[in-house]
Amino acid sequence: MFEIIKNSENKYKNLNNGVWETSESNKFIDIYSPLDQRLVGSVPAMTSAEVDKTIASAKEAQKKWKHISVNERAEILYKAADLLIKHTDELAELMMLEIGKDIKSAHSEISRTADFIRFSADSGKSVSGESIPGDSFPGFKNNKVSVVKREPLGVILAISPFNYPVNLAASKIAPALIIGNTVVLKPATQGSLSGLYLARIFQMAGVPDGVLNTVTGKGSEIGDYITTHKDINFINFTGSTEVGQRISGITKMVPLLMELGGKDAAIVLEDADLEMTATQIVAGAYSYSGQRCTAVKRIIVMDSVADELIAMLKEKISQLKIGNPLEHDQLDVVPLISSKAADFVMELIADAKDKGASLVLGGNREGNLIEPTLFDHVTRDMRLAWEEPFGPVVPVIRVASKEEAIEIANASEYGLQSSVFTQNINDAFYIADSLDVGTVQINNKTERGPDHFPFLGVKSSGMGTQGIKYSIESMSRPKATIVNLHI
Template sequence: MKKKMYINGEWVDGEKYSELLSPYNQKKIAEIPIASEAQVNKAIQAAFKHKKTIRNIPAHIRADILLKVSTLLEEKSEEAARILVAENAKPIRAARVEVDRTIQTYRFAAEQAKQLYGETIPMDAAKGAEAKFGFTIREPLGVIAAITPFNFPFNLAAHKLGPAIAAGNTIVLKPASQTPLSAIFIAELFEEAGLPKGVLNVITGSGSLIGDLLVKDSRINMITFTGSLEVGKRIIKLAGLKKVTLELGSNAPVIIDKVKDLDRAVTKCVTGAFAYSGQVCISVQRIYVHTEIYNEFLEKFKHESEKLIVGDPSDDNTDISALINPKELERANEWISEAATNGGTIYSGGSMTSNYLLKPTILINAPENCSLVKEEAFAPIVVVKPFDSIDSAIEEANISQYGLQAGIFTDSMQTALKAVKEIESGGVHVNDVPTFRVDHMPYGGIKNSGTGKEGIKYSTEEMTEIKFVSFTE
């Protein structure tokens, strides 16, 4: 089935096409258009031309459009979930959860469209300004270029499209090469919901070509990107004075202090580490466990992880399916071998099923300089290590170059507050895993995990400019 791009309110063919294959069985799903440089330019020009169109639409109408999209998605939720199963091998139960979250995300955006407040400024606080009245208003930036990843193609696109439209911006969306079907599907819903032509443009194809053209183009006012650290660095280098928000990599740590309810911590960590094969930016990758409960935790963690069913993503019983492509599977196996060769021990998993799916893998005694401790695994692999004091646990949690989210399980309020204060991360979850996220909370990292905040309210504000106005009596 040949798909089309959405440019200036029209569905257009590509000059060339590429085959989209299922990550699970490598069968052909569709033929995806490869945007030419001229088509990318046309999409940018359409967004640039229609800046005033969306800017001048009243907030309540923008809210109604976003609400209509959420309603349409709800009506077609099973179809959307099946798209995820096909294009990124997300197990169907997890796919349904993502679609449900996406519905909610667009509803948050609809509410936020009517909440863009300015503030009054007490001008008489400064000498010489006693006769002035000042206030601020928020205005849309203009054209937003949104570049989205493969792992949550519906919901992470919603975190960019929803706020952009709520704030009155136009968008050029470039989805990940492996997950274009979800972007095309959501464009169809926006069209049906009555979004004016040219406000949303969806282009597919080569990430290196399209990404560079978007980042360099002077008609683009902001780049919002979720993806790898390497690409994020390139965007910063090329973007010039454009506004940029980046949600990059992570290597999320969890600290497990002496807790009474160890079973709850185990269950949370199994889900946090292995949901969607660990292909989550805030997936649990490092677990530091107090020595007094270390062996008990390991035994229970292994027992629970081995209950997970690895298989066909379309099966309702499946917990874990394929990594996004064979190269990622090869890399994950190389990192496991690297850790094992340098003193680490494969405590559980570490092997593949008959159809080349990686089983949930637990490593212990992994050296600090191995890739699994230093880099982002994006695979169902977790490293577990004991600690003697909370100070040493926090120190080890902070060794990573990343700082997106972290978690700590503790029965001590003092320990919890200490961790909140000292862990270097954009978010700290007490008595939960870093994999926790709801779509209206502020979300973004420090260090090499990126810059800027997502979460509908925060993204919408990022996509506006504050204008100051003063009146003189």
């Protein structure tokens, strides 16, 4: 059932108006596995003319799709979730090869995605409008009634990242479809094979021709073109702050929903349960090698308990499972997505060493596999204190007070999440209220879910609010019809 999306040479096609097509240019981008550098597949490098054709298909299909009943749209999403679970093994294997995720984590991502799709269908069915009587506003009589409903925006451009190529594509597609939009999916190049499989799942579930389409190609060649296309009505992007800021700078009068970078802090007070805190921090910092926007990326700890916490962290980090997912089923630290990514992490490690940080453990590299690394006595002049590594290296910054912890946390250009570890609820809420972030976790690692909670970043970490209900609202608008009663 999936052979339709590629040919015998493992060259993939794009979905346009219900048909899987190769690029007219016959140019392809090769996708190599970060695990053993094998060629996993090739995707078309689409031209601007092909982008035009794809967006035109989505625009035309939306005229009919928005009039399909929400129950019918929901049934298609339910079926897509079921098909996703049915094909878990095949898709998880592809994800492992394409993005280097261990097989258990790949299975978990697919299961979570199916739940997300089902919940989106349920939430779409519960969207309701309202009627507003005119006489509730001073000076008006009871001869006007405003009937308000939610209207889809049109064609949604969904741009997904490499690290969660199924979940963070579906988290854009499902809310968009259930409210009546059509979608053009532009997956990250590394991760695009998994994205194309997901599109095939939706097609198999019964998504009509043109309602979901895909575009592959280098962002440097078609990125600006597609994000500024006149027929794109909304852009839902997850990726780097650098790219997000560029999209924000070149688009005009197009609403944006963006999840960008982070430098999530774990703030540890004197009265924290250090055993629990260490467990949470290690899980939050090093799983999937820290290649997550919500990973714990710095530890801000009261100096009086820093030594004890670091000893616990060192013990737990040394127990992490490290290796190649091709050789082991369940791993915490795996090779990074590319040599470029690994080079950047090693630059941050070298800078911290050169400027006097204390290496607690790790710091070594074999290929693109970097040992889980922890630095103590990191100071503000070190790059590791501020830059997002997207890799398995975490700095410890010692502070003398809650106010200093808050000041350092807020000095970051990012504002995605933070954690506060304390047994004093007053301190927890005081710090939470003082932090310039989208979400504060109390006595828990920074993390994305549950997916019906609001999820957002401030400053350079994003704009707009995700979470199933919030995503549906973001990709729709109120429309008022006013009934005038001549009485």
